[in-house]
Amino acid sequence: MLDQNSAIEIMKESIDSLARSGTIKNLIELSPLTQLLGPNSPLDSLGFVTFVTDLEDRMQVKLNRECYLSFNEIIEFNVNSPSLTVDILAQYLVKLAAD
Secondary structure, X not given: OOOHHHHXXXXXXXXXXXXHHOOOOOOOXXXXXXXXXXXXXXXXXXXXXXXXXXXXXXXXXXXXXXXXXOHHHOOOOOOOOOOEEHHHHHHHHHHHXXX
């Protein structure tokens, strides 16, 4: 079972890994309102794609099954005005783990 705090912790592990590898230049402090995608995101496009890929890998290990993120399934995500916060993504990960 995955809860909101565990989902955020997995995201933190992913961000820390990206910082260690040099994919992102600065360590990002995650809070529920941290914007991961959108105009105020600390991630550039390559950083975001790498983050999502790393997050999928970590979720697969955690859940012991294939796991792919589909932003179309996130009700709060608007493709015409893309914005994604840690809190919204964590809620989605919890739901994804329960399915």
